[in-house]
Amino acid sequence: MADPLLQVQAVSKTFGFGGVFWTRRWLQALDQVDLEIQRGQTLGIVGETGSGKSTVCRIVLGLIRPTAGRVIFDGRDLTLLPASEMRRVRRQMQAVFQDTASAFNPRQTVQAALLAPLEVHRVGSRGSRLTLVEEALHHVGLDTSFLGRHPHTLSGGQRQRVAIARAIILRPSLVVADEPTSALDVSVQARILNLFKEIQRELRLTYLFVSHNLGVIRYVSDVVAVMYLGRVVEVGPVDQVFSAPQHPYTRALLEAIPRADPTKRQRDIPIMGEIPSAYRMPSGCRFHSRCPVAMEICSHEDPPSYPVGENHRAACLWHDRRFVDGAPSWIASLS
Amino acid sequence: MQLVQHERHRMGLWAISWRRSRLLFIGGFLVGLVVPSAVFADVISPYSPYDIDVANKLQPPGRTHWLGTDEFGRDVLSRIIHAARISVKVGAVAVSVGLIGGGMIGITAGYFGGPIDMVLMRFMELLFSFPAILLAIVLMAVLGTSILNAMTAIGIIFIPGFSRLARAATQEVLRQQYIEAAHTIGMTDLRLLTREILPNVITPLFVEAMAAFAYAVLLESSLSFLGLGAQPPEPSWGNMLNTGRGFMDQAPWLGIVPGMAMLIGVLGFNLLGDGLRDFFDPRLREAV
Amino acid sequence: MSGAPRAHRHGDRPPVLGIEGLSIEFAMRRGAARVVDGVTLEVWPGEIVGLIGESGSGKTMTALSVLGLLPRTAKITAGDIRLSGTSLLGLPEAQLRAIRGRDIAMIPQNPMSALNPVLRVGAQVGEPYVLHRRADWKTALAQAVRRLTDVHLPLPDERASEYPHQFSGGMQQRAMTAMAIALEPQLLVADEPTTALDVTIQAQILRLLREIREEHRTSILFITHDLGVVAETCDWVYVMYAGRILEQGSVERIFAHPGHPYTQALLRATPAAEPAQAELVSIPGTIPSPLDLPRGCRFLDRCPYRFEHCNEEPPPLAVETDHTARCWLLEAVNG
Numbered sequence: 001m002a003d004p005l006l007q008v009q010a011v012s013k014t015f016g017f018g019g020v021f022w023t024r025r026w027l028q029a030l031d032q033v034d035l036e037i038q039r040g041q042t043l044g045i046v047g048e049t050g051s052g053k054s055t056v057c058r059i060v061l062g063l064i065r066p067t068a069g070r071v072i073f074d075g076r077d078l079t080l081l082p083a084s085e086m087r088r089v090r091r092q093m094q095a096v097f098q099d100t101a102s103a104f105n106p107r108q109t110v111q112a113a114l115l116a117p118l119e120v121h122r123v124g125s126r127g128s129r130l131t132l133v134e135e136a137l138h139h140v141g142l143d144t145s146f147l148g149r150h151p152h153t154l155s156g157g158q159r160q161r162v163a164i165a166r167a168i169i170l171r172p173s174l175v176v177a178d179e180p181t182s183a184l185d186v187s188v189q190a191r192i193l194n195l196f197k198e199i200q201r202e203l204r205l206t207y208l209f210v211s212h213n214l215g216v217i218r219y220v221s222d223v224v225a226v227m228y229l230g231r232v233v234e235v236g237p238v239d240q241v242f243s244a245p246q247h248p249y250t251r252a253l254l255e256a257i258p259r260a261d262p263t264k265r266q267r268d269i270p271i272m273g274e275i276p277s278a279y280r281m282p283s284g285c286r287f288h289s290r291c292p293v294a295m296e297i298c299s300h301e302d303p304p305s306y307p308v309g310e311n312h313r314a315a316c317l318w319h320d321r322r323f324v325d326g327a328p329s330w331i332a333s334l335s
Numbered sequence: 336m337q338l339v340q341h342e343r344h345r346m347g348l349w350a351i352s353w354r355r356s357r358l359l360f361i362g363g364f365l366v367g368l369v370v371p372s373a374v375f376a377d378v379i380s381p382y383s384p385y386d387i388d389v390a391n392k393l394q395p396p397g398r399t400h401w402l403g404t405d406e407f408g409r410d411v412l413s414r415i416i417h418a419a420r421i422s423v424k425v426g427a428v429a430v431s432v433g434l435i436g437g438g439m440i441g442i443t444a445g446y447f448g449g450p451i452d453m454v455l456m457r458f459m460e461l462l463f464s465f466p467a468i469l470l471a472i473v474l475m476a477v478l479g480t481s482i483l484n485a486m487t488a489i490g491i492i493f494i495p496g497f498s499r500l501a502r503a504a505t506q507e508v509l510r511q512q513y514i515e516a517a518h519t520i521g522m523t524d525l526r527l528l529t530r531e532i533l534p535n536v537i538t539p540l541f542v543e544a545m546a547a548f549a550y551a552v553l554l555e556s557s558l559s560f561l562g563l564g565a566q567p568p569e570p571s572w573g574n575m576l577n578t579g580r581g582f583m584d585q586a587p588w589l590g591i592v593p594g595m596a597m598l599i600g601v602l603g604f605n606l607l608g609d610g611l612r613d614f615f616d617p618r619l620r621e622a623v
Numbered sequence: 624m625s626g627a628p629r630a631h632r633h634g635d636r637p638p639v640l641g642i643e644g645l646s647i648e649f650a651m652r653r654g655a656a657r658v659v660d661g662v663t664l665e666v667w668p669g670e671i672v673g674l675i676g677e678s679g680s681g682k683t684m685t686a687l688s689v690l691g692l693l694p695r696t697a698k699i700t701a702g703d704i705r706l707s708g709t710s711l712l713g714l715p716e717a718q719l720r721a722i723r724g725r726d727i728a729m730i731p732q733n734p735m736s737a738l739n740p741v742l743r744v745g746a747q748v749g750e751p752y753v754l755h756r757r758a759d760w761k762t763a764l765a766q767a768v769r770r771l772t773d774v775h776l777p778l779p780d781e782r783a784s785e786y787p788h789q790f791s792g793g794m795q796q797r798a799m800t801a802m803a804i805a806l807e808p809q810l811l812v813a814d815e816p817t818t819a820l821d822v823t824i825q826a827q828i829l830r831l832l833r834e835i836r837e838e839h840r841t842s843i844l845f846i847t848h849d850l851g852v853v854a855e856t857c858d859w860v861y862v863m864y865a866g867r868i869l870e871q872g873s874v875e876r877i878f879a880h881p882g883h884p885y886t887q888a889l890l891r892a893t894p895a896a897e898p899a900q901a902e903l904v905s906i907p908g909t910i911p912s913p914l915d916l917p918r919g920c921r922f923l924d925r926c927p928y929r930f931e932h933c934n935e936e937p938p939p940l941a942v943e944t945d946h947t948a949r950c951w952l953l954e955a956v957n958g
Binding site (some may be wrong): 049080128156169175185186187188189190191193194212213214215216217218219239242243252253255256257258259260261262263265266271272273274275 | 677678779791792793794808821822823824825826829830848849850851852853854855856874875878888889890892893894895896897898899900903904905907909
């Protein structure tokens, strides 16, 4: 029954900065990332600075080419497509970015911004395009009075709705959302998240949803991937992963979130130290320098992804057959 | 504080109070003296600038000739007004050449980056490193002395400055998220350049164009002062200043008047340019 | 913190910070925009007081007014701000400057823009000693290193001679905190100090602030929009909306029995990571413009429980001891 719309296979990405030849500095943003999204579902990616989650978005959208690996969208390998083909594929995948004032051309009206995708892909005629624009506005709960306005006169929430309208106007199958609510107030965020869910049902969309906010990810996702320094450290159904995390980093992240309940304050700091610079990646397991349950071997052996449940994987040596007997209590062994 | 910020933005032009936009008003006023004179020169000149009337030569300013007459009996006022036309024409053409040429080079360099950027910018730097007057003289020597060539020469001088500005503005625009959004939609390079980048790069270029206009007027005057621009009997502030030099003890007004006219023109455009720059920048970014 | 009402726990001493009936206005073409309207709040010695609100609530303006850093276009039109009993309004700039840094210090939202990029961190942290205590640079730098150690910055000696851009976000915030506590001020004003930080780093900074309160009895006014952070860190909470304080109380009481519909709505709209929420309830409508404030209750247009009486603005009514909210519903309950 598995019907993946998008598959990211062993994707790695290295960026080069400045200098020439041996003076050039290399940054490994992604290392052997494997992800999959089933049609109609939402994959949430959660991670902190340097996790690589935004880079994954850009690679999926074809804005950056991976250094290695493949991106299979609807059965086609995007990394092999010529530019003209890619443009056609883009109709099927659209994006909503974090709303800063710069998500829209300040000189264009809402109408112009919404017409642009239709014009680029030569959809319909002038008349029918306006109808599509109105429909898109309707889907996001805005009325036609917004058409003549300029984006910077809108509130953050309204702007984000227009961004969503722009993303769905071509009726794509995949929508990539990169921190779409991070700049919004709590009450506005709630509305936008509900809008995302509603539109997903109405238009049968598949989402790749990125956020650093675990509560948001929990609310919108079916499956969650936790990323750290360019690796997927845990992936699985969101309820399972968040109620019984199988990787120390996921656990620490969940612990670190301040809860809206003063009776449940943190007793210990769940995680020490700073996020290491990606220029100087720790040896062995990337997380070992900050891991509260690290073993000696973690500093020289890099864990692969171990199956830890149904459709649930975690990259931690504690799940290895060699060590699982001495594992901390929260590690659920498959054997 | 989003709401209050929004209100301030909507206030626009009419909210400019005198105190905050002195430059804009003064500059605008002075330019308002020069440009309409240039445009309506024929209508407002009391006399023709070419009419020789030797009998009345070297008259001091008086009732019949408000600013006096020159060594050929020509009315100085009329000559000043027609000279304004030359200056404004040269300024307009030169700035256009610089703006369009420099703009295209700058946007191309900024957009494509890499080796294209490097080559274009090195060439611009080469051009930029020549002192303006020297470059103008050299170009005129090559092209020949005439008003048209003066326009071209000055235009070429402006290209590097505009290109640098256009390049920086383009790079700034490229950092904005709507460019990424445009790529995601699948927009072609051409459409991106014309619809998304160009309109947002124009503003700083336009502001600079005002200051460049002032400089163009100055350069033209310098060139005609040196005998390389407008040729007699065409009046130009520069060549009037040149001849006026020789009459400083007999008829000082012949030197002072074109000098004052240049002052008004150059100052006017400079202030207007500064005023526009102030108008566009802090107002839009003023946090509340 | 139960037992005696809040003010009486401190005997006759005045609160560290006493804001009474504060109103701040901006003069606009269309009239006066009152962004802070009759705000009364107190911070007692050793307390961490949370001021929570969304954008447009006026919380940042309130914070700036305490520091005397309001923009030129803003005017305080009513009320008083007192530091340990002494009024700060109307003080000459020279005196305010002496107070700023020595008695009140600020920890800003974005440490990168608050740190001078061309000065070494040690010099910046040491500056308060030179300015306020007339220390020589050698002493000041030694003190700076000591403060950097206090904020748990690893390798403080080396770090002191580095520049801000060499620090990560979390380290920069620690440096700002070090600078703020340098002269052991009575009051720290923290304006969204962890909003720009990763979750795991945020946890560390929040822990640091609590530690500073424990060890130095410093009072903290903590401005934020994040309910979780408030629950984690604060003793007392003021909920602000459209320039008014709608609810105040101890943190346990506010979260256990939120008295105001706005507070209740905020809690329902905040997504939690664990346990999951079935639904996020958003708040319809938008915050009223400060140019166009409603005559009655500020929250009128968006409140699900509004009734006749709400056309008249409610005064603070008791929810329970030491817990008040501006809502007429409470009157019905209390009789």
